[in-house]
Amino acid sequence: MDLILQGAKHALELLIQGDPEIFQVVLLSLRVSGTAVLISLLLGIPLGTILALSEFPGRRLVLSLVNTGMGFPPVVVGLFVSMLLWRSGPLGGLDLLYTPAAMVIAQVALAAPIIIGLTAAAIQQLNPKLRLQILSLGANRRQLMWILLREARLPLLAAVMAGFGGVISEVGAVMMVGGNVKGQTRVLTTATVLETRMGHFDVAIALSLVLLGITFLVNLALTIFQQRGGTR
Amino acid sequence: MQHLGRIKQIVARAGLVALTTGVLIGLAALATFTALSPAAGASGKNVILATTTSTQDTGLLDVLVPLFEKKTGYLVKTIAVGTGEALAMGERGEADVLLVHAPASEEKFMAAGHGINRKPVMHNDxxxxxxxxxxxxxxxxxxxxxxxxxxxxxxxxxxxxxxxxxxxxxxxxxxxxxxxxxxxxxxxxxxxxxxxxxxxxxxxxxxxxxxxxxxxxxxxxxxxxxxxxxxxxLNFYSVIEVNPAKSTRINNAGAKAFSDFIISPETQEIIRHFGDKKYGQPLFVPDAGQQR
CATH class of the missing domain: 3.40.190.10 (Periplasmic binding protein-like II)
Known part of the structure; x- marks a missing residue:
């Protein structure tokens, strides 16, 4: 119990003093996970929409694969991305292993299936008559897509939150592809693991509190945005 | 039903357009990110050091690595794993220099031609x-x-x-x-x-x-x-340069610089006193240049 209180106190001190090392770690976490979620959205929303609305052979198989991907073990993703980026691997020439870009790639592999899967579910739960109605009112296809996505914004924002929460709190994949290099690829989760290993429990607790705080703030902002205009 | 077919067509086409745009923007974002990250375009400056958790967990590398970077301008990526994994990384040519402690495995590693210039660094117990x-x-x-x-x-x-x-x-x-x-x-x-x-x-x-x-x-x-x-x-640590013949991507100049740095008299002196203040006794005994 002492340790937890002491950790909380130390956390406050570190935050109030604005410890530059922790600040850097926090910033990198946000940058990496933010970029990863953004890319996942750009990939996931169109793909999810196509999966929801079109019919082609093997569609159910693809959907099952995507849904499996929603629960992909991060270490497996980390291992595959590492092997791709190894100097001896197919993308070795890019020299990306142990860089933030490698961490973004791994996190996209984790977040994209979540966003695709939840987008597909969100679009599919809309009343199919809605589409007919929108079209019969003379909407072009861009307008149709836009209206459908707007109609599904509650579950879509939930998808964003699930994706972001999943990647910012993930440790296995970023540890493997990032290497937890000080000042370069050390993020909140890997720093917490390291500080625990070094026996610096107070710092580890401080970092955990920061992580919890950030995820809360991001989700708070998204939730406010999601609930804007009242419940339907 | 005609309507339904038309909708599907429209959605599929709009989806493809959106997807292509998405992929392009995504790649652009990744490229920008890569360009922004400190490592980009400086591969000759990057040295990958595969080492054991003990050198990181004790805080020794937090003292030595910044000194080395300042002195030489190289950027070290310290990957702290077990000695087994560090040696495997060396064997695959995924690391440039190793700081490890498993003499029997190291000898095998050297005999197989995976490394060059294995040198004693320090020991602890x-x-x-x-x-x-x-x-x-x-x-x-x-x-x-x-x-x-x-x-x-x-x-x-x-x-x-x-x-x-x-x-x-x-x-x-x-x-x-x-x-x-x-x-x-x-x-x-x-x-x-x-x-x-x-x-x-x-x-x-x-x-x-x-x-x-x-x-x-x-x-x-x-x-x-x-x-x-x-x-x-007794637990002996050695520094090993990964054999540059393994891959053209190995930064042997950086590896050699790190090896020279860690066995230099100044660094050895730092190792001798590392931990004095914090633990009341030094954690490592330097033994560069010595016969074991």
Missing amino acids: FVLVGPAADPARIMGLPLAEALGKIASAKAIFVSRGDDSGTHKMEKKLWKEAKITPSGNWYVDAGQGMGETLRISDQKQAYTISDRGTYLALKNGLSLKILVEKDRAL
Whole structure:
């Protein structure tokens, strides 16, 4: 119990003093996970929409694969991305292993299936008559897509939150592809693991509190945005 | 029904357009990110150092690496893994320079032509720690005898179990004591030294730790040193440059610079005093240039 209180106190001190090392770690976490979620959205929303609305052979198989991907073990993703980026691997020439870009790639592999899967579910739960109605009112296809996505914004924002929460709190994949290099690829989760290993429990607790705080703030902002205009 | 077909067509086409745009924007974002990250375009400046957790967990590398970077302008990527994984990374050419501690495996590594210029850096020693109550009554015994008593008492012993240098050392020690540890009392942690000590503490079990990590964590633990200073417990660290013939992507100049740096008299002096203040005793004994 002492340790937890002491950790909380130390956390406050570190935050109030604005410890530059922790600040850097926090910033990198946000940058990496933010970029990863953004890319996942750009990939996931169109793909999810196509999966929801079109019919082609093997569609159910693809959907099952995507849904499996929603629960992909991060270490497996980390291992595959590492092997791709190894100097001896197919993308070795890019020299990306142990860089933030490698961490973004791994996190996209984790977040994209979540966003695709939840987008597909969100679009599919809309009343199919809605589409007919929108079209019969003379909407072009861009307008149709836009209206459908707007109609599904509650579950879509939930998808964003699930994706972001999943990647910012993930440790296995970023540890493997990032290497937890000080000042370069050390993020909140890997720093917490390291500080625990070094026996610096107070710092580890401080970092955990920061992580919890950030995820809360991001989700708070998204939730406010999601609930804007009242419940339907 | 005509309508439905038309909708599907429209959606599919709009989807494809959106997807293409998405992929393009995504790639652009990734490219920008890569360009922004400090490592980009400086591969000749990057040195990948694969090492053991003990050099990182004790804080030694936090002292040495910034000095090296400042002196030479190289950017070090320290990847702290077990010695087994570090050697495997070297074997694959995924690292440029290794700082490891498992002499037998290192000799094999060198014999297979994976590395060049293996040089002694420093040593520390292992200690056999356990609960203060010492249920197997091993305090002060010679190491082999102590291990024998733990095994016959079936007192819980936590092994690293991760193919690290420490794990290799532990396996060697059991072998030398002519014991094959197995059974419920022999717990395989599969984790780093810090976690293994903590698991041992929670289970009130015995374990073998490098002195540095034990001292670094001592305050949070109830474990005591029960056997130490046995010749078999000495732990030698070497620096090895990965053989540049393995791949054109290996930065041998950087590896050589790191090797030269860590065995230089100034660095060796820093190693000699590292931990003095914090732990009341140094954690490593420098031995560059010495015969072992």
